[in-house]
Amino acid sequence: MALAVDRAKGGVIVKSAANATSLPQGLIATKLVPAAMDRRLVSRESLFGSRTGWGGMSPVVSIVAAAGSGKSTLMAQLHHDMVEQGVSTCWLSLDADDNTPAVFAVYFLSALSSVDPNLAREDLSTLRSNPVRDFDVFFDALVARLSAIDRPTTVFIDDFQHIGHPRVLRFLNRLLAHLPPCLHLVFASRVQLPLDLARLRVAGALIEVDQDHLNFDATQAGVFLKRYHDVELAPDDLQALITTTEGWPTGIQLAALAIRRHRGSAGELIKSFSGRDKDLTRYLVETVLSSQSEIVRQFLLTTAPLRRMSPDLCRATSGHADSGEMLEHLERCNLFVIALDRNGQWYRYHHLFAEFLQNELRRTAPEAYRDVCERAADWCQDKDLTTEAIQYALDGECYEKATDLIARHSPKLAQFDGDHYTVLDWMRRLPTQFHDHRPESLLAHAWSRAFSRGTGIAMQLTEQVLEGLKAEPGTNWDLDDARRQGLRVTAHVVQAVTHAAADEMESCFARAGELRASLPPSEDFLIGTICNCLSLCHFAKGDFELSAKVAVDAYFHGQRAGAVFPTLWADFLQVMANVELGRLHTAHEVAQRAYASARSEGSRHSYGVGLSSLINAEIAIQRCNFDSAREFLGDGSIFKEVFGPAEPVLAAIRNEARAQAWNQELGAACRVLEQGQHTALGTQHPRLYAALAIEEATLQLIAGDTAGASQTASRTRLLDDSDSTRTSFSRRPLRGALQLLAARFQLAQQNPDAAARILTQLLQARGAPTQGCFFLTVTAVRAVALWNADRRNDAARELDRALRAAAPEFHVYPIASAGRALLPVLDAIAQRRTDAVSCADLDKKLLLQRSLHSILRGESSAQPAAETRPARRSDMVESMTVRETELLRLVDAGLANRQLADALLVSEATVKWHLHNIYEKMGVRSRSAAAARAREMQLF
Structure with a gap:
């Protein structure tokens, strides 16, 4: 195996791959990109002997050594070897900001997404929408999902010394304890890994590489100096260099840079070195920096704060006219700069060198550091790189600029797009004394808190805004009267949203009602948001018709405002209300629209992807298509x-x-x-x-x-x-659900008469639904109760009523939820319909019956017919009841009154009564005329 010193840590330039994983907004893509291989690598094959192949290598590799010892380069070589063997790999370089469960989880999952996008998508969506959560539960679930990996996969984690959070360590220890056979882990750290490795060590499942392994011997150092710097030392000088640096690769690299610029003998320079790791690091880095020309030195210092560098950005921050040529020069001279693409458009400094340069700039010219960050923020702002602009403003402690940028961009990000993670991260980094400088920031912060289990804080922030707006003009925020009024209204809207998020529906309904009546028609976003609040309140109270109607208004205003977040919420509420009403065709159309809209917005709106996936899963469940439901539940499970x-x-x-x-x-x-x-x-x-x-x-x-x-x-x-x-x-929905549960218990305890009484009361109660989920469920369970009470004809008629109502929409689950006890009732209905079984008019009902038989016997999921919308008909046609339309189809099939009665599970007298009503509506006098008129009207 051929390895080189890590360029980032040991000074050797190694280009990085250009295919970085697509990340959520605000994260640094280069942290997921390993260094590419260099032809000048120094062989390190002896470190692993014959265990370099994936199948032969131990499941866990620990590489622990001082900074600049070549840890990352060794990992890069292993990464290269794994890729060559066809092993799936992902890479994560850590820094100090990653030592929290939320940030670590986002980067770890982003790395995993390059191996299996489906594995990480749902959890990334959750973290973007809800960074405040129980991470022990989250990480335990992640360990379980990782155990399902079924193809060779290696995860590389570099710079692990930055991690010490107990929850992150607990996650990794659990992963190590339950490591699946197809997963290997490679760690690199400057300090001993704070992980439970004893069991792995005893079992021979751990390879440990330490400082002694990575240090160069004289032969390796000689090869390195020749290949990378064209420097050849006398044997004594080379041995002196090894003695002085203890073979530390970065020391040798920096010494080589100093030797090339030293006018005296190499031996004299090497003899002047003193100290061990820390002192040597400081001396060599300072020597390298001071040996550069003033132009190069100034360029290095004035670009040090940049997270990534392009020629244009460097020109804007350093003032150097030939920044592109300078970056190429630094790369050629091995001055700790790493190319991030093959075209030389973006670079970054190795973080150790960048940290030194940043500290040096702060020490010698603290204002210059701030100015560089501010100019970088301005450049990024001009290029619409908002997140990076705010990061630079925060890095440079330009808090007034950061406050202004956050105030301008956070409302849209939080309220229009639902990107709560980014807003909360900005507010975490912004000192609290600046939070109240702008009311827009406070309100965006409150909004994201409301959607991140922080409703109490959200309400406090909105109250703070309202109190501040009461102050006399000029004493608080410099706002005109119109702006004050607009912010006041927005604060009240955020409070309504907060009440909804806290499930305080009475307070939400009262506040939202007042606001809806007072908002001017031009405030589409606020109106859409308030309509969603009202729709949610109606839904919680069981008024599904009104909930669906108000959700349509919310969608209209959300679309006019161009706001993704309220529009997708409106679609969610429309679907859920229409499902409860039994309108699955309408729900399906809206759900498909929402799913397409959320997907078109990309990963940035993963909250919307999850929301739209949920409603598609809901429809699949209602139709008992459980395979389809599972496909959607992956993205939707972020809301668990x-x-x-x-x-x-x-x-x-x-x-x-x-x-x-x-x-x-x-x-x-x-x-x-x-x-x-x-x-x-x-x-x-x-x-x-x-x-x-x-x-x-x-x-x-x-x-x-x-x-x-x-x-x-x-x-x-x-x-x-x-x-x-x-x-x-x-609230009616829960009250009814509890009564239905009581009836189920009575059935289970062999008390069918008591169950039937409860269910009859539910169906006859004031305001009881006559269609939809609850009606179908109660009716189906009541059919079971009547059958068990030996009222079999009544049971058949009751179930037929449910089938008749559910068949046009193929609404299966509410009926299937009556359980296997429904099977004999279904069989009785099928037997009575023998004569009519081949009639086209019964296709939908028969399909539903067959599906119920299959589901209740555990044979398969339901397979509904293709999703179609019923054609719109004339007023006369629409006046026909479902029962009358069904009767007309049977009449057209030539069934006599006795056969009609058997097919419909009614008496002959009831058939005659229905026929009389049909004749009156159609203006006909006979069965044949009614059937002909029905065909003319395209009733079937």
Whole structure:
């Protein structure tokens, strides 16, 4: 194996690959790019002997040595070898800013996305939308997902010395303890790894490379000096250099640079060296810098703060007219500059050298450092590189500029795009004394806090804005009256959003109602946001019709404002409301539109991708197409953690649990629901907690696990009237769901009459739905109760009513949720319809019946017909009921009244009554005339 000293750390220039992984906004792509190989590499094959192949190499490699010892270059060679062998690889270089669970997780997942985009996408979306979360749970789930890797993969993690956070270390230790066979890890660090490696060491599953291994001997140093610097030393001088530097590669590299510029003998220069690692590092770096010409030295200093360099950016910050040529000169001279692409457009300094230059610039000209950062911020701002502009302003402690930039850009980023992670990161780096300099920053911060489990802080920030706006003009913010009023209204809107995120629906509804009435028509974004709040309130109260209607208004105004975030929320609410109403065709169209819109926005709007995936999964679940649902649940599962309103969280957890339960994985489904309950309690979401508890007991009863359901009800105190969470049941949806659960328990305890009474009350209650999810579920469960009570004709008619209502939309799940006890009722209906089974008019209903048979027997998912919209008809046609249209189709098929009665599960007298109504509506007098008129009107 041929290896060279790490250019970044040992001074040798090695170009980096140009295909950096696409990152979320605000992250540094070059941290995921390994150094490319150099032809002049010094052989280090003896470090690994015959274990260089992936299959023969130990699962974990630890490379620990001082800065500049060639750790990264050794890793780069291993990386190159893995790629040559066809092994999947990813790379992550760490720095001090990565020592938090949130930042480490984002970079780690971004690195993994180059290996498997699907593995990292959902968690990256979660972290972008919700950087404040329980990372122990997150990392445990990530360990489980990594264990599913089934192809050879190596993860390289460089500069691990920056990591010491307990949660990050816990994650890596768990990963090491449960390392899958197809995954290898390679670490490089300046200090001993704070990881549990003893077990791996004893098992022979660890290769450890330390400082002694990496230090050059005289032969290696001689080869290196000749290949990279065309310097040949006498044997005594070479040995003196090894003795002085202890073979430290960076010391040899810097000594070579000094020797080339030294007018005296090399031996004299080498003898003047003194000290060990720290002293030697400082002396050699200072020697290198001072040996440069003034032009080069000034260029190095005035470009030191740059995270990445292009000729134009260097020209703007250093004033050097020939910055492109200077960068090429630095690369040729091995002055710690790394090319980031093959065209010489972007470079970066090795971070050790950059840190030294930055410290030197701060020491000798502190104002110059600030000026460089400010000019870099201005240049990036002109190039629309907003995130980098703000980073430079923060780096240079140009806090007034940073405050101004954040105030200008954070409202759109938070409110229009939903990029909460970036806004929260900016506010973390901006000193708190600058937070209140601009009300726009406070409101954007409040908005992102509301969607990141920080509703209390969000409300405090909005109150701070409102108090500040009360002050006399000129005493606080320099704002005219119109601007003050606009910010005041925005603050109230943010408060309404915060109430919604905290599930305080009464407060949200009151505030949102007042605002909707007062907002002028020109405020499309604010109107769209408030309409979403109102739609959410109506949804939580069970008024799905009004929820859908208001969500349409929210979509309209969000589109006019050009705002992605409120528009996708409007689509989410439209779909969820239409699903509850049983309008799956409409829901499907909106869900597809939302998914296409979110995908077109790219990874920056991953929150929207997750939201739109959720509603597509919801529709697939409602049609019992569980395979399709799983495809969408990957992106949608980011909402399993609570952030923002509860509805997406409930949909994500409930749908994952349903898909697992119907795949005979009841235990896994219950664990998902229990984890969701724990999160809901910890974040004070009692409505979410209650809904998830009901869902868990329901799935257990559907599966026949009555004992488990009873334990769930007891643990969650579902049937305890004194429990504090019972206040959530004052809202109709939860109250009805609890009564339905009580009826299911009665059925499971062989009390069908008691169950039927509860279900009848639900169907006959004031304001009870006559269509949609809840109606279909109650009707199907009631059919089971009637059958078990030996009222079989009533049971058949009840189930037929549900089938008739569900068939046009292929709405399967609510009926299937009655469980296997529904099968004999389905069989009875099928037997009575024998004579009509071949009639085209029954195609949809028969398809639904067959699908239910298949699902309840555990044979397969439902396979609905192609998604189509019913054609629009005349007023006369629309006045026809579903039952009347079905009857006309049977009449056209030639069935007699007795056959019609059997097919429709009604009496002959009822058939005659329906025919009389049809004749009246159509203005005809006979069955044949009615059938002909129906064909003319394209009823079938």
